[in-house]
Amino acid sequence: MSVSITGTPAFYTPAYNEQVVVASSTQTAQTNFRYRCEIVDNTLTNVLATVDVFPDANNLCVFDAKRVIESYVTSNPTTTSMTELSKCAESFKQYYVKVWERYGTTLTNHSSGITSAVYAFNAAQRWEDFTSWNDDTYFIKSGNVANFLTNAPDSQNIYSNEKAFLHFGVRTSGIARKARIKTYDSSGSLIQTVLIKNNYNNINVNDGGRIMRMPSGWNLNDLSSGEITSGSLPIITASVASWVIDIYDDSGLAQLTNTRTYVAAIECTPHTSYRVHFLNALGGFDSFTFNRKHEIKDTITKQSFEPVYGSVSGGAWSYAKTEQRKKDFYIETAQTYKLNSDWISEAQSTWLYELVTSPEVYIEIGGTWRACYVKAAEYVEKIQVSDKIFNLELEIELGKSVRQRW
Secondary structure, eight states, X not given: OOEEEEEOOOSEEETTSOOEEEEEESOTXXXXXXXXXXXXXXXXXXXXXXXXXXXXXXXXXXXEOHHHHGGXXXXXXXXXXXXXXXXXXXXXXXXXXXXXXXXXTTXXXXXXXXXXXXXXXXXXXXXXXXXTOOGGGTEEOTTOOBOOSOOSOSEEEEETTOXXXXXXXXXXXXXXXXXXXXXXXXXXXXXXXXXXXXXXXXXXXXXXXXXXXXXXXXXXXXXXXXXXXXXXXXXSOTTOOEEEEEEEETTTTEEOBOOEEEEEEOOOOSSOOXXXXXXXXXXXXXXXXXXXXXXXXXXXXXXXXXXXXXXEETTEEEOOTXXXXXXXXXXXXXXXXXXXXXXXXXXXXXXXXXXXXXXXXXXXXXXXXEEEEEOOSOOOOOOXXXXXXXXXXXXXXXXXXXXXXX
Protein backbone atom coordinates (compact mmCIF):
# COMPACT_ATOMS: atom_id res chain seq x y z
CA MET A 1 0.00 0.00 0.00
CA SER A 2 1.38 3.39 -0.89
CA VAL A 3 0.48 6.91 -1.98
CA SER A 4 2.82 8.76 -4.31
CA ILE A 5 2.68 12.56 -4.63
CA THR A 6 3.51 13.29 -8.26
CA GLY A 7 2.55 16.95 -8.61
CA THR A 8 2.49 19.95 -6.27
CA PRO A 9 2.16 23.74 -6.57
CA ALA A 10 5.24 25.96 -6.68
CA PHE A 11 6.92 26.66 -3.33
CA TYR A 12 5.55 30.22 -3.50
CA THR A 13 2.29 30.28 -5.39
CA PRO A 14 -0.47 32.88 -5.92
CA ALA A 15 -3.33 32.06 -3.54
CA TYR A 16 -6.03 32.92 -6.09
CA ASN A 17 -4.68 30.66 -8.85
CA GLU A 18 -4.80 26.89 -9.13
CA GLN A 19 -2.90 24.95 -6.46
CA VAL A 20 -3.24 21.44 -7.79
CA VAL A 21 -1.90 18.36 -6.02
CA VAL A 22 -1.69 15.13 -8.02
CA ALA A 23 -1.28 11.75 -6.31
CA SER A 24 -1.54 8.08 -7.18
CA SER A 25 -2.28 4.92 -5.21
CA THR A 26 -1.75 1.19 -5.68
CA GLN A 27 -5.08 0.45 -3.94
CA THR A 28 -7.63 2.01 -6.28
CA ALA A 29 -9.33 -1.38 -6.88
CA GLN A 30 -10.36 -1.64 -3.22
CA THR A 31 -14.04 -1.46 -2.22
CA ASN A 32 -15.40 2.10 -2.00
CA PHE A 33 -11.98 3.54 -2.76
CA ARG A 34 -11.48 7.28 -2.75
CA TYR A 35 -8.69 9.64 -1.77
CA ARG A 36 -8.98 11.82 1.30
CA CYS A 37 -7.14 15.13 1.11
CA GLU A 38 -6.36 16.96 4.33
CA ILE A 39 -4.98 20.49 4.14
CA VAL A 40 -2.81 20.99 7.22
CA ASP A 41 -0.88 24.02 8.46
CA ASN A 42 2.77 24.20 9.48
CA THR A 43 2.08 22.14 12.65
CA LEU A 44 1.22 19.18 10.37
CA THR A 45 -1.60 18.30 12.80
CA ASN A 46 -4.00 21.24 12.57
CA VAL A 47 -6.40 20.35 9.74
CA LEU A 48 -7.71 23.36 7.80
CA ALA A 49 -10.03 21.37 5.53
CA THR A 50 -10.86 17.78 4.58
CA VAL A 51 -12.09 16.81 1.10
CA ASP A 52 -12.77 13.36 -0.37
CA VAL A 53 -11.69 13.04 -4.01
CA PHE A 54 -12.73 10.19 -6.28
CA PRO A 55 -10.12 8.86 -8.73
CA ASP A 56 -10.16 10.34 -12.22
CA ALA A 57 -10.14 8.28 -15.43
CA ASN A 58 -6.47 7.45 -14.79
CA ASN A 59 -7.12 6.54 -11.12
CA LEU A 60 -5.28 9.67 -9.98
CA CYS A 61 -6.15 12.11 -7.24
CA VAL A 62 -6.38 15.63 -8.69
CA PHE A 63 -7.11 18.16 -5.95
CA ASP A 64 -7.05 21.97 -6.05
CA ALA A 65 -6.51 23.66 -2.65
CA LYS A 66 -7.20 27.17 -3.97
CA ARG A 67 -10.71 27.73 -2.58
CA VAL A 68 -9.63 26.78 0.93
CA ILE A 69 -6.30 28.59 1.04
CA GLU A 70 -7.40 31.91 -0.48
CA SER A 71 -9.53 32.54 2.62
CA TYR A 72 -6.40 32.42 4.82
CA VAL A 73 -4.52 35.30 3.16
CA THR A 74 -5.28 38.97 3.42
CA SER A 75 -3.67 42.39 3.10
CA ASN A 76 -2.67 44.94 5.69
CA PRO A 77 -2.03 48.33 4.11
CA THR A 78 0.12 50.80 6.02
CA THR A 79 -1.90 53.98 6.43
CA THR A 80 0.42 55.47 9.08
CA SER A 81 4.12 56.27 9.17
CA MET A 82 6.56 53.39 8.65
CA THR A 83 9.57 53.60 10.96
CA GLU A 84 11.15 50.31 9.78
CA LEU A 85 10.91 47.68 7.08
CA SER A 86 7.90 45.61 8.18
CA LYS A 87 6.86 42.01 7.63
CA CYS A 88 3.56 41.01 6.01
CA ALA A 89 2.84 37.74 7.80
CA GLU A 90 -0.89 38.03 7.07
CA SER A 91 -0.34 38.02 3.31
CA PHE A 92 0.70 34.36 2.98
CA LYS A 93 -0.18 30.94 4.36
CA GLN A 94 2.07 27.92 4.71
CA TYR A 95 0.35 24.58 4.22
CA TYR A 96 0.77 20.93 3.26
CA VAL A 97 -1.67 18.48 1.69
CA LYS A 98 -1.84 15.00 3.18
CA VAL A 99 -3.39 12.44 0.81
CA TRP A 100 -4.88 9.28 2.32
CA GLU A 101 -6.04 6.03 0.76
CA ARG A 102 -9.59 5.61 2.04
CA TYR A 103 -11.61 2.46 1.38
CA GLY A 104 -13.45 -0.52 2.83
CA THR A 105 -17.03 -1.54 3.62
CA THR A 106 -16.60 0.71 6.61
CA LEU A 107 -14.58 3.59 5.18
CA THR A 108 -11.17 3.78 6.84
CA ASN A 109 -8.00 5.76 6.20
CA HIS A 110 -5.02 3.58 5.32
CA SER A 111 -1.64 4.73 3.97
CA SER A 112 -0.89 8.38 3.19
CA GLY A 113 1.58 10.67 1.50
CA ILE A 114 2.23 14.34 2.12
CA THR A 115 3.40 17.20 -0.08
CA SER A 116 6.33 19.44 0.65
CA ALA A 117 5.58 22.88 2.10
CA VAL A 118 3.69 25.38 -0.03
CA TYR A 119 3.48 29.12 0.68
CA ALA A 120 0.41 30.66 -0.93
CA PHE A 121 0.52 34.45 -0.97
CA ASN A 122 -2.10 37.11 -1.64
CA ALA A 123 -1.71 37.29 -5.41
CA ALA A 124 -3.80 36.58 -8.50
CA GLN A 125 -2.21 36.07 -11.89
CA ARG A 126 -3.98 36.40 -15.22
CA TRP A 127 -4.85 33.12 -16.90
CA GLU A 128 -2.23 33.55 -19.63
CA ASP A 129 0.49 34.56 -17.13
CA PHE A 130 0.00 31.81 -14.57
CA THR A 131 0.81 29.07 -17.07
CA SER A 132 4.45 30.22 -16.95
CA TRP A 133 4.55 31.11 -13.23
CA ASN A 134 8.06 30.90 -11.74
CA ASP A 135 8.47 32.01 -8.14
CA ASP A 136 12.17 32.75 -8.76
CA THR A 137 10.99 35.83 -10.65
CA TYR A 138 9.71 37.48 -7.47
CA PHE A 139 11.35 35.77 -4.48
CA ILE A 140 14.91 36.49 -3.41
CA LYS A 141 17.30 33.57 -3.19
CA SER A 142 21.06 33.08 -3.50
CA GLY A 143 22.39 33.79 -6.96
CA ASN A 144 19.11 35.29 -8.18
CA VAL A 145 18.01 38.88 -8.87
CA ALA A 146 14.25 39.04 -8.21
CA ASN A 147 11.62 41.63 -9.08
CA PHE A 148 9.78 43.61 -6.46
CA LEU A 149 6.15 42.56 -6.02
CA THR A 150 4.76 45.07 -8.50
CA ASN A 151 4.10 45.32 -12.22
CA ALA A 152 4.45 49.11 -12.23
CA PRO A 153 6.92 50.63 -14.70
CA ASP A 154 10.47 50.62 -13.33
CA SER A 155 10.57 54.43 -13.22
CA GLN A 156 7.82 56.59 -11.72
CA ASN A 157 7.28 60.29 -11.15
CA ILE A 158 6.46 61.26 -7.59
CA TYR A 159 5.34 64.63 -6.28
CA SER A 160 6.41 66.38 -3.09
CA ASN A 161 5.49 64.56 0.15
CA GLU A 162 3.75 61.69 -1.62
CA LYS A 163 3.85 58.21 -0.06
CA ALA A 164 4.83 55.11 -2.01
CA PHE A 165 5.56 51.50 -1.04
CA LEU A 166 7.52 48.51 -2.27
CA HIS A 167 7.04 44.87 -1.31
CA PHE A 168 9.53 42.05 -1.82
CA GLY A 169 9.55 38.29 -1.26
CA VAL A 170 12.35 36.23 0.31
CA ARG A 171 13.20 32.54 -0.13
CA THR A 172 16.80 32.28 1.10
CA SER A 173 17.19 33.15 4.77
CA GLY A 174 19.73 35.69 5.97
CA ILE A 175 20.66 37.44 2.72
CA ALA A 176 18.00 40.17 2.24
CA ARG A 177 19.79 42.19 4.89
CA LYS A 178 19.39 45.77 3.68
CA ALA A 179 17.34 48.07 1.50
CA ARG A 180 19.66 50.38 -0.44
CA ILE A 181 18.66 53.87 -1.58
CA LYS A 182 20.87 56.03 -3.77
CA THR A 183 19.86 59.68 -4.14
CA TYR A 184 20.94 61.96 -7.00
CA ASP A 185 20.80 65.67 -7.70
CA SER A 186 19.55 67.30 -10.91
CA SER A 187 22.95 66.88 -12.59
CA GLY A 188 22.91 63.14 -11.93
CA SER A 189 25.58 63.31 -9.22
CA LEU A 190 25.28 60.94 -6.28
CA ILE A 191 24.25 62.70 -3.05
CA GLN A 192 24.34 59.73 -0.68
CA THR A 193 23.83 55.97 -0.39
CA VAL A 194 21.55 54.91 2.45
CA LEU A 195 21.36 51.38 3.86
CA ILE A 196 18.28 50.40 5.90
CA LYS A 197 18.18 47.32 8.10
CA ASN A 198 15.84 44.41 7.49
CA ASN A 199 15.30 43.14 11.03
CA TYR A 200 13.41 40.09 9.74
CA ASN A 201 15.90 38.79 7.17
CA ASN A 202 16.35 35.49 9.05
CA ILE A 203 13.16 33.83 7.84
CA ASN A 204 14.04 30.61 9.68
CA VAL A 205 13.34 32.57 12.88
CA ASN A 206 10.98 35.26 11.54
CA ASP A 207 8.77 33.33 9.15
CA GLY A 208 6.65 36.46 8.65
CA GLY A 209 9.63 38.06 6.94
CA ARG A 210 9.04 36.02 3.80
CA ILE A 211 7.13 39.01 2.40
CA MET A 212 8.33 42.47 3.40
CA ARG A 213 7.08 46.03 2.93
CA MET A 214 9.08 49.26 2.86
CA PRO A 215 8.44 52.96 2.18
CA SER A 216 9.75 54.15 -1.17
CA GLY A 217 8.44 57.71 -1.62
CA TRP A 218 8.85 60.77 0.54
CA ASN A 219 7.77 58.55 3.43
CA LEU A 220 11.36 57.23 3.44
CA ASN A 221 11.92 60.19 5.74
CA ASP A 222 9.63 58.59 8.35
CA LEU A 223 12.14 55.81 9.01
CA SER A 224 13.75 55.75 12.43
CA SER A 225 17.39 56.81 12.49
CA GLY A 226 18.16 53.58 14.35
CA GLU A 227 17.19 51.59 11.25
CA ILE A 228 19.81 53.32 9.10
CA THR A 229 23.30 51.78 9.09
CA SER A 230 24.78 54.05 6.42
CA GLY A 231 23.74 57.52 5.29
CA SER A 232 21.52 59.94 7.15
CA LEU A 233 18.03 61.40 7.48
CA PRO A 234 16.25 63.04 5.82
CA ILE A 235 16.79 60.78 2.83
CA ILE A 236 14.64 62.81 0.41
CA THR A 237 15.19 66.57 0.41
CA ALA A 238 14.51 69.46 -1.95
CA SER A 239 17.93 68.93 -3.56
CA VAL A 240 17.12 65.29 -4.47
CA ALA A 241 16.02 64.99 -8.10
CA SER A 242 15.74 61.19 -8.19
CA TRP A 243 16.44 58.09 -6.16
CA VAL A 244 16.84 54.38 -6.87
CA ILE A 245 16.02 51.47 -4.57
CA ASP A 246 17.03 47.83 -4.45
CA ILE A 247 17.46 45.09 -1.85
CA TYR A 248 21.08 44.45 -1.02
CA ASP A 249 23.18 41.86 0.77
CA ASP A 250 25.87 43.98 2.42
CA SER A 251 27.62 40.82 3.59
CA GLY A 252 27.89 39.11 0.21
CA LEU A 253 27.95 42.49 -1.58
CA ALA A 254 25.19 41.35 -3.93
CA GLN A 255 22.21 43.14 -5.46
CA LEU A 256 19.18 40.94 -4.85
CA THR A 257 16.37 42.74 -6.68
CA ASN A 258 15.86 44.84 -9.75
CA THR A 259 16.17 48.61 -9.31
CA ARG A 260 13.17 50.92 -8.92
CA THR A 261 13.60 54.59 -9.85
CA TYR A 262 11.61 57.54 -8.47
CA VAL A 263 11.83 60.94 -10.14
CA ALA A 264 10.92 64.02 -8.09
CA ALA A 265 8.33 65.82 -10.22
CA ILE A 266 7.03 69.37 -9.96
CA GLU A 267 3.25 69.59 -9.91
CA CYS A 268 2.05 72.33 -12.25
CA THR A 269 -1.73 72.16 -12.06
CA PRO A 270 -4.49 74.32 -10.56
CA HIS A 271 -6.45 71.18 -9.71
CA THR A 272 -6.52 69.28 -6.44
CA SER A 273 -4.39 66.13 -6.52
CA TYR A 274 -5.67 62.80 -5.24
CA ARG A 275 -3.29 59.97 -4.39
CA VAL A 276 -4.84 56.52 -4.85
CA HIS A 277 -3.36 53.38 -3.27
CA PHE A 278 -4.43 49.90 -4.39
CA LEU A 279 -3.75 46.21 -3.86
CA ASN A 280 -1.87 45.03 -6.92
CA ALA A 281 -1.99 41.60 -8.56
CA LEU A 282 1.14 40.44 -6.69
CA GLY A 283 -0.12 41.27 -3.19
CA GLY A 284 1.74 44.56 -2.75
CA PHE A 285 0.33 48.09 -2.69
CA ASP A 286 0.92 50.45 -5.59
CA SER A 287 0.09 54.16 -5.76
CA PHE A 288 -0.91 56.60 -8.49
CA THR A 289 -1.78 60.31 -8.53
CA PHE A 290 -4.73 61.90 -10.32
CA ASN A 291 -3.99 65.60 -10.68
CA ARG A 292 -6.19 66.91 -13.46
CA LYS A 293 -9.83 68.02 -13.59
CA HIS A 294 -12.07 66.20 -11.12
CA GLU A 295 -15.75 66.16 -10.26
CA ILE A 296 -17.46 65.32 -6.97
CA LYS A 297 -21.07 64.16 -7.20
CA ASP A 298 -23.54 63.12 -4.49
CA THR A 299 -26.22 60.65 -5.53
CA ILE A 300 -29.23 60.96 -3.23
CA THR A 301 -31.72 58.14 -2.59
CA LYS A 302 -34.90 58.92 -0.69
CA GLN A 303 -37.80 56.84 0.64
CA SER A 304 -40.84 58.94 1.47
CA PHE A 305 -44.54 58.93 2.28
CA GLU A 306 -47.42 61.38 2.09
CA PRO A 307 -48.87 61.98 5.57
CA VAL A 308 -52.42 62.98 6.40
CA TYR A 309 -52.48 66.74 6.69
CA GLY A 310 -54.94 69.40 7.80
CA SER A 311 -57.25 69.46 10.82
CA VAL A 312 -60.81 70.36 11.77
CA SER A 313 -61.31 73.32 14.05
CA GLY A 314 -64.68 74.93 14.89
CA GLY A 315 -66.42 72.61 12.45
CA ALA A 316 -64.21 73.61 9.50
CA TRP A 317 -61.20 71.85 7.94
CA SER A 318 -58.01 73.75 7.19
CA TYR A 319 -54.29 73.25 6.95
CA ALA A 320 -51.21 75.26 7.80
CA LYS A 321 -48.61 76.31 5.26
CA THR A 322 -45.93 74.75 7.48
CA GLU A 323 -47.41 71.25 7.18
CA GLN A 324 -45.24 68.88 5.13
CA ARG A 325 -47.07 67.29 2.17
CA LYS A 326 -44.32 64.71 1.68
CA LYS A 327 -41.95 63.36 4.31
CA ASP A 328 -38.73 61.38 3.97
CA PHE A 329 -38.29 58.46 6.33
CA TYR A 330 -34.94 57.39 4.86
CA ILE A 331 -32.29 59.45 3.05
CA GLU A 332 -29.02 57.97 1.79
CA THR A 333 -26.22 59.73 -0.08
CA ALA A 334 -23.37 58.17 -2.06
CA GLN A 335 -20.42 60.37 -2.94
CA THR A 336 -18.64 59.73 -6.24
CA TYR A 337 -15.33 61.19 -7.37
CA LYS A 338 -14.56 61.34 -11.08
CA LEU A 339 -10.78 61.69 -11.35
CA ASN A 340 -8.52 62.40 -14.30
CA SER A 341 -4.82 61.70 -14.60
CA ASP A 342 -2.12 63.53 -16.50
CA TRP A 343 -0.98 61.95 -19.79
CA ILE A 344 0.20 58.38 -19.23
CA SER A 345 2.40 55.96 -21.16
CA GLU A 346 1.39 52.68 -22.75
CA ALA A 347 3.23 50.83 -19.95
CA GLN A 348 1.29 52.78 -17.33
CA SER A 349 -1.98 52.03 -19.11
CA THR A 350 -1.23 48.30 -18.95
CA TRP A 351 -0.24 48.51 -15.27
CA LEU A 352 -3.28 50.59 -14.24
CA TYR A 353 -5.56 47.74 -15.28
CA GLU A 354 -4.64 46.44 -11.82
CA LEU A 355 -6.06 49.60 -10.22
CA VAL A 356 -9.35 49.39 -12.08
CA THR A 357 -9.77 45.69 -11.19
CA SER A 358 -8.35 45.87 -7.65
CA PRO A 359 -10.59 44.60 -4.83
CA GLU A 360 -8.98 46.99 -2.33
CA VAL A 361 -8.56 50.68 -3.17
CA TYR A 362 -7.96 53.74 -0.98
CA ILE A 363 -8.01 57.43 -1.80
CA GLU A 364 -6.05 59.96 0.24
CA ILE A 365 -8.18 62.96 1.17
CA GLY A 366 -6.57 65.52 3.44
CA GLY A 367 -3.86 63.02 4.39
CA THR A 368 -6.42 60.39 5.47
CA TRP A 369 -6.89 57.09 3.66
CA ARG A 370 -10.51 56.31 2.78
CA ALA A 371 -11.68 53.02 1.34
CA CYS A 372 -13.47 53.38 -1.97
CA TYR A 373 -15.05 51.33 -4.74
CA VAL A 374 -13.99 51.63 -8.38
CA LYS A 375 -17.00 51.92 -10.68
CA ALA A 376 -15.91 50.26 -13.92
CA ALA A 377 -17.51 47.67 -16.17
CA GLU A 378 -14.65 47.55 -18.68
CA TYR A 379 -11.11 48.77 -19.21
CA VAL A 380 -9.42 49.54 -22.52
CA GLU A 381 -5.63 49.35 -22.48
CA LYS A 382 -4.28 52.14 -24.66
CA ILE A 383 -1.69 51.66 -27.42
CA GLN A 384 0.65 54.51 -28.28
CA VAL A 385 0.77 53.91 -32.02
CA SER A 386 -3.01 54.12 -32.45
CA ASP A 387 -4.21 56.18 -29.48
CA LYS A 388 -1.37 58.75 -29.60
CA ILE A 389 -1.73 60.51 -26.21
CA PHE A 390 -4.14 59.43 -23.49
CA ASN A 391 -4.94 59.66 -19.80
CA LEU A 392 -7.02 57.67 -17.31
CA GLU A 393 -10.44 58.72 -16.08
CA LEU A 394 -11.48 56.88 -12.94
CA GLU A 395 -14.82 56.98 -11.16
CA ILE A 396 -14.79 55.89 -7.52
CA GLU A 397 -17.52 55.72 -4.92
CA LEU A 398 -16.91 56.42 -1.25
CA GLY A 399 -18.99 54.99 1.56
CA LYS A 400 -22.67 55.82 1.82
CA SER A 401 -24.05 58.31 4.37
CA VAL A 402 -27.52 58.82 5.84
CA ARG A 403 -29.50 61.88 6.99
CA GLN A 404 -32.00 62.41 9.78
CA ARG A 405 -35.65 61.44 9.41
CA TRP A 406 -38.38 64.05 9.43
